Amino acid sequence: MSKRFMLITPENGAEVVKSLSAPARLSILKLLHERGPVNVNDISSILGLPQSSTSTHINMLEKVGLIETESKKGRKGSQKICRAAYDEIVMSFKGDKKTDQDLIEVAMPIGLYSGCDVSAPCGLCSREGIIGFLDSPDTFHSPERMKASLLWFTKGHVSYQFPNNARIAGKTIRELELLVELSSEVPGTSENWPSDINISVNRKLIAVWTAPGDYGDQRGKFTPEWWKLAGSQYGHLKSFRVTSEGTFVDGMRVSDMTLDDLELDQHRSIRVHFTVPDGADYPGGINIFGRGFGNYDQDIVLRLRT
Numbered sequence: 001m002s003k004r005f006m007l008i009t010p011e012n013g014a015e016v017v018k019s020l021s022a023p024a025r026l027s028i029l030k031l032l033h034e035r036g037p038v039n040v041n042d043i044s045s046i047l048g049l050p051q052s053s054t055s056t057h058i059n060m061l062e063k064v065g066l067i068e069t070e071s072k073k074g075r076k077g078s079q080k081i082c083r084a085a086y087d088e089i090v091m092s093f094k095g096d097k098k099t100d101q102d103l104i105e106v107a108m109p110i111g112l113y114s115g116c117d118v119s120a121p122c123g124l125c126s127r128e129g130i131i132g133f134l135d136s137p138d139t140f141h142s143p144e145r146m147k148a149s150l151l152w153f154t155k156g157h158v159s160y161q162f163p164n165n166a167r168i169a170g171k172t173i174r175e176l177e178l179l180v181e182l183s184s185e186v187p188g189t190s191e192n193w194p195s196d197i198n199i200s201v202n203r204k205l206i207a208v209w210t211a212p213g214d215y216g217d218q219r220g221k222f223t224p225e226w227w228k229l230a231g232s233q234y235g236h237l238k239s240f241r242v243t244s245e246g247t248f249v250d251g252m253r254v255s256d257m258t259l260d261d262l263e264l265d266q267h268r269s270i271r272v273h274f275t276v277p278d279g280a281d282y283p284g285g286i287n288i289f290g291r292g293f294g295n296y297d298q299d300i301v302l303r304l305r306t
Contacts, residue, residue: 006065006086013091019064020089024049025057029066032084039079058082102306104165107299110290111148114161114271116140118153121187121285125150127224127292149292152185152232154285157275162302164270171306173264176201176242178272179301181294182211183235185285189216195284199240200273202264206247206257207240210282220294232287234295270302 008016019025027047032038038046044054058080061067068085071078111124118140124131126147132139137153139145151158166173184195191213199207219225220234227233241248242262247255264270276286291299 006089007092008089009092016064016066016089017091019060019066022057022060024053025061028054028057028061028082029084032067032082033087037081037083039081041079043082104169104171104304104306106162106165106302108160108162108302109146109148109299110151110288111145112160113145113158115159116157118156118158120154121185122153123151124148125227125293129226149290150227150232150287150294151290152285152287153276154185155276155278155283157273158288159271159273160300162270162272164264164268164304166304166306167265167268169306173259173304173306174243175303175305176259176262176264176270177303177305178240179237179298179303180240180274181235181237181289181296181298182209182274183232183287183289184211184214184282185232185287186214188230189214189232191215191217193284194282195276195286196280196282197286198273198275198277198280200271200275201242202262202267202271203273204257204262206242206262207249207254209238209240209249211236211284211286214285214287220289222291222295222297223293227293235287235289237296272300272302 028043031043031046040054040058044051058067058069062069066085067082069080069082072081118137120135120137122137123134124139124145127149131144131148132142178199182197184193186193193213195211197209197211198205199209214232216229216231216233218233219229223233239250242257242259244258246253247257274286274288276283291297
């Protein structure tokens with residue numbers, strides 16, 4: 001199911017921001033996201049709020065479009081049912097000068113890797129169930145891998161081949177960004193299980209990110225119910241960005257590797273490797289979360305800004 005976004009700007013979003021200033025209203029929105037549609041009486045009871053205050057908060061949230069309500073007949077008269085209108089609220093500070101014409105984006109399902117060499121423990125899962133055999137590297141060559149929404153391995157690599165659509169369009173790349181949800185991998189889970197994950201583009205190492213842990217304290221927002229809580233649930237959404245000034249991880253400069261070093265204009269494709277090398281200081285494995293698993297319902301995203 002597609003996620004619903006409310007996009008606001010400083011010019012039109014003042015009332016929405018104001019409506020979120022009350023902790024009680026934030027609690028109401030959180031409740032609706034966790035439980036789905038709830039009537040006003042139950043909201044009041046669950047959150048321990050007076051009925052009159054609950055109604056006031058509901059009216060404010062409905063006024064700015066953050067929730068939707070409808071009346072339904074109940075055993076004791078009608079009841080007002082509330083539901084969240086949006087999954088996410090995005091505040092944009094971008095003006096009209098830049099357009100999406102400057103951005104080329106490709107989403108790559110995690111099962112569509114072009115090469116792999118992995119060591120057990122390892123495995124693949126789709127939204128519906130486990131693919132092939134657990135802890136069998138041969139499963140990574142199964143055609144069913146194309147359905148994968150979660151993959152993990154202890155050592156080795158997977159590589160993806162993205163089309164270089166900027167080169168095809170005859171545009172100069174000013175920035176490359178890779179967005180992916182990652183964690184380390186341990187049998188079971190552990191919040192304290194660091195792992196050095198190497199990210200390479202066109203076989204050039206752009207960054208080494210140390211994943212802090214492998215998380216199982218709560219179910220990932222999009223992790224299916226059949227996946228046991230003892231398994232990896234979610235990761236960190238990481239941004240790896242290469243510009244003419246160097247390479248950045250989540251906005252922090254981490255290396256001198258630049259766009260010129262990647263020689264993107266000389267290749268029809270852009271090859272991305274995720275590697276846990278044998279000689280890593282923290283060889284703690286890797287989980288890669290795709291659409292249908294983890295906290296971010298997305299594939300591996302490559303963005304080229306021209």
